[in-house]
Amino acid sequence: MTTQVLEVDHLVGGYRSAEVVRDVSFSVAEGEIVALLGPNGAGKTTTLLTIAGLIRPLRGAVRVLGEPIGREATSRIARRGMVLVPDDRGLFGELNVADTLRLAQRSRVRKTDDVLELLPALQRLWRRRVALLSGGEQQMLALAAALVRRPRLLMLDEMSLGLAPQIVTGLLAAVRTMADREGTGVLLVEQHARVALGASDRAIVLRHGEIALTGRPDDVGARLEAGESSYLGDSQHTAAPPDGSDGIVVR
Numbered sequence: 001m002t003t004q005v006l007e008v009d010h011l012v013g014g015y016r017s018a019e020v021v022r023d024v025s026f027s028v029a030e031g032e033i034v035a036l037l038g039p040n041g042a043g044k045t046t047t048l049l050t051i052a053g054l055i056r057p058l059r060g061a062v063r064v065l066g067e068p069i070g071r072e073a074t075s076r077i078a079r080r081g082m083v084l085v086p087d088d089r090g091l092f093g094e095l096n097v098a099d100t101l102r103l104a105q106r107s108r109v110r111k112t113d114d115v116l117e118l119l120p121a122l123q124r125l126w127r128r129r130v131a132l133l134s135g136g137e138q139q140m141l142a143l144a145a146a147l148v149r150r151p152r153l154l155m156l157d158e159m160s161l162g163l164a165p166q167i168v169t170g171l172l173a174a175v176r177t178m179a180d181r182e183g184t185g186v187l188l189v190e191q192h193a194r195v196a197l198g199a200s201d202r203a204i205v206l207r208h209g210e211i212a213l214t215g216r217p218d219d220v221g222a223r224l225e226a227g228e229s230s231y232l233g234d235s236q237h238t239a240a241p242p243d244g245s246d247g248i249v250v251r
């Protein structure tokens with residue numbers, strides 16, 4: 001039987017002022033990479049924070065590693081293997097690469113660690129301060145700091161923020177290897193669909209807090225390319241997004 005590392009069941013979530021996530025259900029199995037796509041403001045980050053137990057669900061249920069989430073459960077579930085990489089990457093500019101990884105794992109991380117063998121550029125930057133790294137290098141470090149913790153559920157929020165899609169594609173190759181090798185289940189949140197679709201096993205498009213489209217990445221990609229308004233409401237895609245990337249941006 002497949003083990004589900006994440007089960008989201010009719011989740012309604014949001015803030016005092018607004019319901020942002022409306023009746024969303026999906027799961028992530030061990031070793032599976034699920035892309036959660038959607039335009040800016042669709043509710044992707046809110047979904048992640050709710051799964052992590054940092055925002056209380058208004059209705060519905062979330063189980064992470066088989067355990068119901070909740071404020072008290074968050075640290076326990078995190079110790080059992082839930083890792084969230086926030087969209088600001090959660091790094092400290094004053095630390096260097098080596099100390100960032102040491103802090104993440106609470107023990108000595110060596111350059112021969114298999115995570116660093118997957119992301120070898122970090123070995124070269126070992127003593128460099130985070131503040132001096134490029135955006136792509138910082139994202140690589142944030143990913144490495146997550147992977148050295150050997151997550152069973154890894155949630156990545158907008159890895160591509162401010163980066164060229166090719167950089168993210170390289171990082172996602174490391175994520176794929178860890179999913180295959182360690183059985184890490186991954187929830188990959190992205191506004192840039194093409195990058196995420198190329199690296200995932202299944203995709204979900206969130207729009208106005210509801211699941212507008214879900215399925216195999218190639219099917220979802222084709223429907224996004226075709227701009228199926230029946231699935232995406234008033235959504236549009238452009239071949240050349242204003243940020244200069246070449247991905248499909250879900251609007």
Ligand SMILES: Nc1ncnc2c1ncn2[C@@H]1O[C@H](COP(=O)(O)OP(=O)(O)O)[C@@H](O)[C@H]1O
Pocket residue numbers: 015016017018020038039040041042043044045046047
């Ligand atoms: N702390 C907050 N309080 C109230 N509303 C919020 C808060 N954070 C986000 N929102 C609103 O929730 C909606 C979804 O936001 P978010 O989950 O960040 O979307 P996404 O990550 O898909 O861009 C937006 O309309 C946003 O303005």
Ligand SMILES: [Mg+2]
Pocket residue numbers: 044045046087157158
């Ligand atoms: Mg977000």
